[in-house]
Amino acid sequence: MSYSTLSIDWEDFGQLFGMYHFDEITEPVKGSIERQTDIMLNMLDETNSKATFFILGMLAKYRPQLVKNIAARGHEIGIHGQNHKAMFTLTPDQARKDLKESVDIVSNITGQRIHGYRAPFFSVNETNLYVLEILTDLGLIYDSSIFPKKMPRYGIEGFSDKDALYDLPNGKQIVELPLTIANYFNRTWPVAGGGYIRLMPKMLVNKVFRDFKKQGKDSMIYMHPYEFDTKFISVADNYPPSAGYSKLKVLALNLRWNLFRNSVRGKILDLLKQNQFVTCLQKANYVKENGNGTELLGRKK
Numbered sequence: 001m002s003y004s005t006l007s008i009d010w011e012d013f014g015q016l017f018g019m020y021h022f023d024e025i026t027e028p029v030k031g032s033i034e035r036q037t038d039i040m041l042n043m044l045d046e047t048n049s050k051a052t053f054f055i056l057g058m059l060a061k062y063r064p065q066l067v068k069n070i071a072a073r074g075h076e077i078g079i080h081g082q083n084h085k086a087m088f089t090l091t092p093d094q095a096r097k098d099l100k101e102s103v104d105i106v107s108n109i110t111g112q113r114i115h116g117y118r119a120p121f122f123s124v125n126e127t128n129l130y131v132l133e134i135l136t137d138l139g140l141i142y143d144s145s146i147f148p149k150k151m152p153r154y155g156i157e158g159f160s161d162k163d164a165l166y167d168l169p170n171g172k173q174i175v176e177l178p179l180t181i182a183n184y185f186n187r188t189w190p191v192a193g194g195g196y197i198r199l200m201p202k203m204l205v206n207k208v209f210r211d212f213k214k215q216g217k218d219s220m221i222y223m224h225p226y227e228f229d230t231k232f233i234s235v236a237d238n239y240p241p242s243a244g245y246s247k248l249k250v251l252a253l254n255l256r257w258n259l260f261r262n263s264v265r266g267k268i269l270d271l272l273k274q275n276q277f278v279t280c281l282q283k284a285n286y287v288k289e290n291g292n293g294t295e296l297l298g299r300k301k
């Protein structure tokens with residue numbers, strides 16, 4: 001038996017765009033994140049599946065009711081940090097502040113304890129594993145931020161791709177639920193989310209997940225709300241100050257975000273229908289009860 005998990009890094013496209021291109025955090029444009037969240041929640045209801053939503057604090061601040069709705073529909077609420085900074089660019093103190101702020105804001109909204117975290121850009125690597133200790137200090141039991149393959153901007157080469165319980169230098173333990181990679185042609189491939197799902201033909205996506213099932217391998221899928229949108233994504237609609245950009249630049253940006261995006265809903269719906277889904281917390285609890293303590297970086301005790 002193998003289980004899949006659908007994790008959503010719940011963030012607003014326009015809000016992030018404004019932060020990266022204009023260095024300002026603004027209220028999201030009304031309508032986008034609402035529509036995208038609805039689409040996801042309806043797909044999940046339709047297939048009777050539960051997902052984990054990693055909530056970005058700076059979005060939760062403006063859309064608390066949406067966060068409440070997601071929780072009320074029975075999905076797990078985790079955190080995606082406060083300000084969507086790559087964690088390895090922060091000092092340990094800044095990292096702690098970002099994490100604490102998001103735990104506080106999100107748990108205040110739902111009235112429930114937070115159990116897990118997904119870093120922006122999978123930005124936990126060999127340089128900042130102390131982030132895992134901070135998570136345990138804040139009462140979290142699992143992390144799902146490590147990409148077990150070195151990619152240009154993230155990942156740890158050779159990190160175990162299995163869910164496991166790790167001992168930390170602070171004497172506490174944490175469950176790591178790494179992102180999924182597939183083995184084909186004697187090498188590993190990123191396959192399980194975002195742009196990879198967008199670009200792979202549906203037949204290939206289905207084959208990869210059928211193979212996981214045959215191998216008894218669990219999978220962690222990660223997606224973003226905008227990838228489910230039924231409307232054309234225009235940066236000018238989602239972040240109005242970008243209207244000052246040249247037409248050509250807006251065209252190029254929009255092309256990048258819309259390419260094959262409409263295929264995503266069908267692909268994820270297929271996966272939801274064909275696989276057994278559990279939340280990150282269900283997985284983490286299972287690993288805690290059944291897994292052995294291991295040292296950091298996957299070396300067995």
Ligand SMILES: [Zn+2]
Binds near residue numbers: 011080119
């Ligand atoms: Zn993100």
